[in-house]
Amino acid sequence: MDVERRVRLNRDRVLRAAVSLADEIGIEALSMRRLAQELDVVPMALYKHVQNKEELLDGMVEMIVGEIDPPVRDADWKSAVRQRVLSARRALQRHPWARQVVESRTTKTPAVLDYMDSFTGMFLAGGFSVDLTHHVMHAIGGRMWGFTQELFDDTASPQAEPSAEVPAEVRAAMLEQMAARYPNIVAIATSMDHDDDSVVSHGCDDQFEFEFALDLLLDGFERLRDQGWTSRAARRGGGSPAA
């Protein structure tokens, strides 16, 4: 009966299984018990390799951070930062739950600190003062992980299920009602593809939106650096950073 001797559990196997199980069944369905079951092991066996569920989640984040490319060599700061952020974005996008989990983590593990430190270093190497780098890091915030704060969450199940049953005329009536109550939202939501060949609309190009905001920030950072911005002067002057 001992023939099919189970492979020994270890931290790496646990984390790897957790990541792919979360990919499969979603993060809210990932429980210690469900994960144990997946590994053909009793729930408490996991606790030898991970102190508790929090540490499991921390470990899952470390796995993902490990997928982010190191900074490219011999590039100016701007394209180095840009490429790194886009690499982080690619890594995080492979796992639909990653964003939520990264944001929920309060303790920073070494792998995360490594990433942040080297990210910070790209600005310092690019001629940014320590002071400006500090504020720039705050401003870029979650974008260093490759995500924007979503306005409407496209990943989750939409408010109402897609067409399917709803007849076209009902949908039109719904849109009209929406447009009456929320004219501005409807205007920008349907703005896309208006002057384009595609007609179906409702496809926000997430990647475009992400790069739009990222480049806006990077350009702003550059301008401040070139102006010799300091927080001291900004505080004295009050108002806008670029003022």
Added chain:
Amino acid sequence: MDVERRVRLNRDRVLRAAVSLADEIGIEALSMRRLAQELDVVPMALYKHVQNKEELLDGMVEMIVGEIDPPVRDADWKSAVRQRVLSARRALQRHPWARQVVESRTTKTPAVLDYMDSFTGMFLAGGFSVDLTHHVMHAIGGRMWGFTQELFDDTASPQAEPSAEVPAEVRAAMLEQMAARYPNIVAIATSMDHDDDSVVSHGCDDQFEFEFALDLLLDGFERLRDQGWTSRAARRGGGSPAA
């Protein structure tokens, strides 16, 4: 025995109680059962006024959104947006759990849509094209709710408990070790107050950081508007929005 007849429950009372209970005990400790207990009622009594816990959370968000001031009248778009965002920030900051809950909501309730619609309207009224407004709304993202993506979460309990027991020399050694491994993080973290009179450091001025990023974006938006930016041209041109 019926003398102290309980006040009738209603949706508003449930939501109000949920908000202040979350303020007290934290959002992760807020359960339907705990809330029921607070209202001197059996858990299932809540389900007459709220379909399930998700709807309870949606309702809590609506409560908070109700605290945001309407747009100021007779102001240019920039200061109108700015003041509104800062008002949202004040409202959300009254409830430590608000940020997390707002971000987790996937269905938008009417109150939330109202806020987003009127927020969008401030840009349109300010002479922004529908196209640019669309991207601008994405770029401002969570900042319309008054929060930045935090780098280090100051609200949660810090990694190690504050000094308390740790002797000064140990703390110094720890900092040295940190500085050896994460030189850039330590540099920007200790940059503050260097040329200032306060000495204790470690006080990031959250409000300053928030306004720094906000103004950077608002200035960027203005520049694009004045340039007659269109996403069409940007896509054709590739790269940076301000290019």
Added chain:
DNA sequence: ACCTGAACACCGTTCAAGT
């Protein structure tokens, strides 16, 4: 050193019943 089993103190939510 690693895994197990039973138990504890919780969850959200159903269903059928009470007033």
Added chain:
DNA sequence: ACCTGAACACCGTTCAAGT
């Protein structure tokens, strides 16, 4: 119309025990 009670199918985690 509103509230109750008991039950179901889950959680994360403890403790003491097994190999």
